[in-house]
Amino acid sequence: MNSRHLSRGGAPWFPIMGEYHFSRYPAAEWREELLKMRAGGVGVVAAYVFWNIHEEVRGRYLWSGDHDLRRFLQLCSEVGLDVVVRIGPWGHGESRYGGFPDWLMAADCEPRTDDPRYLALVRPWFEQIGAQLRGLTRAGGGPIVAVQVENELYDQPGHLLTIKRLARECGIDAPLWTATGWGHAQLPPGEVLPVFGGYSEAAWDTAHDGWPAQSRAHYFFGPGRDDDSIGADLRETGTAPGEATGRPASASGGEEHLADYPFATCELGGGMYTSYHRRAIVAARDLAALAMVKLGSGSSWQGYYLYHGASQKIGELSTLQESHATGYPNDCPVVNYDFQAPLGEYGQFRDSYRHLRLQHLWLATDGAALATMSLVMPDDAPSDTADRASLRWAVRSDGESGFLFVNNHQPVETLPAHDDVRFAITIGGRELLVPSRPVSIPSGGYFAWPLNRPLGGTLLRWASAQVVCVLDGPEPVLVLTQTAGLPVELALDAATVTSVDGPATAARLGDDVVLSALVPGLDCLLRVAAPDGTTTRVLILDEETALAAVRAHVAGQDRLVVCDSPVVPDGDHLVVYGDAPLRVFPPLPVPLGTGRTRPPAPAEVTHLAKAGPPRAPVIDEATGRASAPVDADFDNAAVHHLTVPEEAFDGDEELLLRLDWTGDVGRAYVDGRLVADQFWYGPVWEIGLRRFRDEVVQHGLELRLLPLGPDAPVYLSPEVRRNVGPGGLVELRSATLVPVTRTVLTAAQA
Incomplete structure (x- = not known):
């Protein structure tokens, strides 16, 4: 590494990294999703290891099934992806207490400091991670190229160094160590590579009308790296959410100390989550233009957060999302963490996937x-x-x-x-x-x-x-x-x-x-x-x-496969999601074939109850922001029962339930268990049913939809807000079952 770029094997290296939270996604689908990421031009996967998911109950560690970090890393290696492990201990990721277990928050210690009582709790956790990584670090021929310590810690360089040393003592190691540099972070010189971010929207901003002021800077070329609005809602000092610096990145000050490091990013917005009080739509071109500006401004490492959406876990003891109830400034959905990402909460291909892939194809050649x-x-x-x-x-x-x-x-x-x-x-x-x-x-x-x-x-x-x-x-x-x-x-x-x-x-x-x-x-x-x-x-x-173009090695030759349906190379095969015709350059000696689709069908909907009047706004005293409805509020919801026939499923393919609805907050239950939710913000709500197949066929799915009041103190994109009438609204216009077909094509060797 020098001040301009990273090197690998003695040659300049330009990583393309996408965040994917394995522990928030079914393990049975990891390989399919990793292949999608690779087909999108991602070469490095970043993944949080959330402490409260793996050790919710003190002393009981979960490392199997959806929690199997080691298996996830092995799959990354098998499909040819490198990994950056974000070990925390505090991670954020819109997680409850930033990923800290409740028992740690109740312990007699000062978290995120060099307090020996805190470090004594961190050590066994790091030892557990080290055991999972054994033989999978770069030194052992594994996929781990970097480790990120902590997250958004801006004023304790000594503690970051302590965490790094402790991690190494516990068997965690990598060629690169990183730490987030935004918020004018003070980092231990020469010990970690500062990594930065930039978002086109900010769910952590207030509910003011209009665009977050700091986001404007990301659409101007310039050498500035810092976005001090990221994490500002959790800092005691720094730029407040929505506060403008008044200068583009070209004039950003106080960054002289960064001249020794290449410009690396880990959180270029792959979209944005919806907080209860701020629910903006993020368009594909918003993301792609921002990414292009970072390339023009000197980036030598494109890292996206999130690149792949996910679902928050519901723990044994509590839900695990960030919320006002845990003293955090934003109320997040209990389950939904789709993030409007290039690959969605259920693996859906978004338009941003194509726009970013086009840049990544170029970087694979000229990066x-x-x-x-x-x-x-x-x-x-x-x-x-x-x-x-x-x-x-x-x-x-x-x-x-x-x-x-x-x-x-x-x-x-x-x-x-x-x-x-x-x-x-x-x-x-x-x-x-x-x-x-x-x-x-x-x-x-x-x-x-x-x-x-x-x-x-x-x-x-x-x-x-x-x-x-x-x-x-x-x-x-x-x-x-x-x-x-x-x-x-x-x-x-x-x-x-x-x-x-x-x-x-x-x-x-x-x-x-x-x-x-x-x-x-x-x-x-x-x-x-x-x-x-x-x-x-x-x-x-x-x-x-x-x-529409994907680069693939087909029939013994490097080719472009052009298809309006998503195409994912997998070894000698092409996996086609849909039935659009394929065009190949250079042409194949024999036709490759095409994909297939099954027609969507309306779900059978039974209306069980009408909604009551819109809920009166509830304002969090600490932040002045609107709080999300709690469980009891859903007794006042419109209730619908959806029947899903077994024949709607086909093998292990995904089946999306597409809900065209309007309202405030929607929840979906299967046999009384909350499986999905959404803060309404305009687009159709999609729920992947594959992971609930047996239960949903047996019990169906219950929807509870709350109405949105006309005076609700929440931000909605202008084109959405105008649809909220003077009396509020809640409506389920349609519920459609959409099969996501997968066709595996093989071309004969020329």
Whole structure:
């Protein structure tokens, strides 16, 4: 590791990391979900080890079934994923007491300090974790590449060092040790790598109308890493939730001490949970634009929280979610921890999965080069997060080559289009004018274009298109994609080109050959020959095709599989979730086949009781925030019974119950047991029934839905809030059973 990037095997390494809470997900489904993560371009899995899940009762440790940390790590290794273990002891993760067991909170000690009484309780817990990790650390050939100590501890560097030393004494070890750096955290120098975050929304903010002020900074390029609003609701000092620093990341102060470390992230928002008082919708482009800005700002480690949603456990002694009842500032759902993540609470593929995968495909090809590049800001870069008029752009470069980054998107506050745009960039000893003619950057556009990128024996001066990947083979294929609907042009160094074949118009422009009049798609293929006799093909995709593309080794060759249904490679097989047709490049010698679907069907609904009037708001005295309903409040709910026939299930495939409803809080019970809940925030509520199959077939499912009052002091996205009438509302419009089919396809070897 140096100040710019991480290294692995002596070469620059750009990790893509996604958070997945194994202990909040059925163990029988771990492998399937890990394969989905890998297919999305994730190479490293981050996972909390929640103390209160594994030792809810003091001295009784649970390490089997859904709690089997060792088995989870082994599965990660088997499917080719590295792991960052977040050992705490305090973890947060919207868990009760941040993951501390109740018995620890009642103990005579000062948690999260060097109090010997506290450390004496931590040691046996760490010894248990160490035993689970034995033989699975990197030194033993296992998947663990890093360990994170504590979380959001900002003012005790000595304690972080104590926790690290204690962990090592207990057999926990890794090449990298990390700690969260936000909130101007004081960390022990040289002992841990500071890791950072950034969210497009903040469920920990207040219920004020509008967008959290600090989130704006994440849509401006700049070297700043800290977001001191993360965890501010749990800190005694620092920026309060919703309080703006008034500056974009480019002007963030007090970070000089970070110059010795590469810019690494562990909590780029993969979505956002819903707290009772704040329930925002997070769109796919909000997440992807933020991730692109972090790449343009110097990130050399993209880490997402959450990448995969989950369900909170219900313990033997209590529920295990963060709540006002435990002195925390946010009331969270008892079960739901979907997070609007790229992969949902039941493994659903979200639109953000495709948008982030497109970036990850590029990083798998160019990430090592990008990691070595520095940020170069234009002289006229915006200096205030209130600036919505200036075009936001930056360059990352090593002096010879680089990438041009542009962002014209942010949530809530629409940015204007910019006409007559052309970028002047000095790189490799000359000025590049990109593109050849001025273009209009539309509102919502964001992208990265290559500068002076090698193309076999040819030099690609620039392209007004984004790199997707390079397909390996005797004649490599550079895959590009159109961005923001802009015309695609390629400028090649004329001295390094002997011929270009394909559907393009070529024109000499100074020392370059500019290729234009390109119509992106799977048939837009160029062949570029260099003076040294090498040839490289260039495939230029349209945006929708690129979003549907998966890179896979099929029939003995590196290929792109394009499908509107999700496709997950698994060894020599492709698992297709749905029945959309597959297109493959390069084409296969024999057809690959297609997936299948089963039609959705309405669930049989029996209405048992009408809801009473909306519940009067309850305000938590400590925070001034609205509190969630308690069990007794659901006696006043609308009650529905849903019958689920056995024939709705097929083998071990998922069956989603999709509920189109409006109201305040919904709960779902099977035989009297709470299995799912939702704070209503607009989108359809989905419940995966596979894990409850036998019970739900026998007993059906009971829904209890509370009405939302018109004066409820909760934040809803504006497009949702306008649907709440003057008398409040609760309505179940439809309940549909949607089978999630899985088809395994195998291609014969060519």
